[in-house]
Amino acid sequence: MEKIVSAQSLFLGYKKEDPVIRNGNFSINKGEFVFLTGSSGSGKTTLIKSLYGGVRPRSGALEVAGVNMVKAGNGKLTTLRRKMGLVFQDYKLIEEWSIKKNVMLPLIIAGYSADICEQQTSKLLNHVKLTHKSEDYPDELSGGEQQRAAVARALVHSPYVIVADEPTGNLDEYSAEVVMELLKTAHSCGITVLIATHHIPSRFDLSYKTLHIENGNIHEIP
Numbered sequence: 129m130e131k132i133v134s135a136q137s138l139f140l141g142y143k144k145e146d147p148v149i150r151n152g153n154f155s156i157n158k159g160e161f162v163f164l165t166g167s168s169g170s171g172k173t174t175l176i177k178s179l180y181g182g183v184r185p186r187s188g189a190l191e192v193a194g195v196n197m198v199k200a201g202n203g204k205l206t207t208l209r210r211k212m213g214l215v216f217q218d219y220k221l222i223e224e225w226s227i228k229k230n231v232m233l234p235l236i237i238a239g240y241s242a243d244i245c246e247q248q249t250s251k252l253l254n255h256v257k258l259t260h261k262s263e264d265y266p267d268e269l270s271g272g273e274q275q276r277a278a279v280a281r282a283l284v285h286s287p288y289v290i291v292a293d294e295p296t297g298n299l300d301e302y303s304a305e306v307v308m309e310l311l312k313t314a315h316s317c318g319i320t321v322l323i324a325t326h327h328i329p330s331r332f333d334l335s336y337k338t339l340h341i342e343n344g345n346i347h348e349i350p
Contacts, residue, residue, distance in 0.1 A: 130158040132289050132320045133179060135346075137188035140174050147186060148174045150344035156322060158288075161315045161334055164324040165349075166341035172324040175341065176293045179322075180212055181205040193288055210238055213282030213319075215292035219274045221266040227277050228253065228262040234285040252280040256310060272303025279310045289320040296325070305329075 138152035148171040156162050166172050177183040179192050181200065190197040195208045213234075221230045232249040240248075253259045256276040266274055275295060282290050290311065296304035312334055315321045328338065338349040 131191070132156050132158050132160075132193055133322075134191045135189065138178075138190050139186040139188050140171070140178050140183055141186055142183075144186065148344060149178075149341070149346065152188070152346045154339055154346050154348060156289075156320065156337070158320055159315075159318060160320055161312075161336040162320075162322045163328050163336055163338050164322060164341070165326070165328065165338060168326070170341040171344060172341060173293055175346075176291055176322075176324050179291055180209055180214060210234070210285070211288045213285070213287040213290040213314075215275075215278050215282045215290065215295045217294035217297045219266070219271075219278045221274055221277060221281075223266050226263050226265060227258060227269065230266070231277060231280045231284055233281060238285055248284055252284045255283075255313075256280045270303070272299050272306065275299060275303065275307050276310065279307055279314075283310075283314055283319075287319060289322065290314055292321070292323045294324055294326070308332075 133156040135152050135154050138149060139147045140149040140152070141147035164172050164175065174183055178185060178190060178197065181197060185198050193208055193211055195204050200208070228249055231252055232245050235245045235248060250259070253262050256279060258273060258276055258280065261269060261273060269277065292311065296307050299307065308329060311321050311323065315334070340347050340349050
């Protein structure tokens with residue numbers, strides 16, 4: 129089975145003498161739905177960052193979508209990020225841009241024509257039920273609406289994989305359920321999904337893998 133992520137003897141951290149992830153060994157296969165769990169400060173965000181080049185491995189091997197993250201230069205990392213959809217707890221929408229332009233951003237970066245940008249963005253805004261908010265700015269939306277816009281942005285360019293760091297952490301129960309349903313729908317379209325979270329939803333009608341971080345070690349929970 130094709131591997132989207134593969135790590136062997138992976139060490140990650142910000143200080144050489146105090147690694148956050150120690151001797152990490154795990155893989156994520158194409159088409160899997162994966163939860164990454166662990167307490168606050170366990171290293172979930174550090175591991176997430178390593179998957180798009182925000183943190184470089186200190187030692188060991190890490191490959192993401194065929195890219196060697198130990199040796200990859202800026203060009204390779206830029207290409208990799210264009211294949212990924214990233215969702216963050218604090219949304220990371222550009223405040224000076226409309227919701228429509230925020231969602232369109234990955235298509236603009238990839239150099240798609242204006243027509244394709246318009247069509248695909250309209251489709252995704254409709255999918256996340258934000259068409260009526262398309263010309264609004266992020267600070268005019270609720271937290272749940274902003275996160276739905278962030279998920280639309282992550283999906284708009286049909287990525288290989290979606291990596292979400294605590295995407296429901298700041299949301300009320302209803303909004304969290306809506307965002308999770310959007311990610312499940314993405315998975316049903318063949319997209320690999322990795323979600324870092326404190327808690328896996330108690331009602332989750334989908335087969336999934338759990339990777340748990342504790343004391344710097346990564347374990348797969350059967």
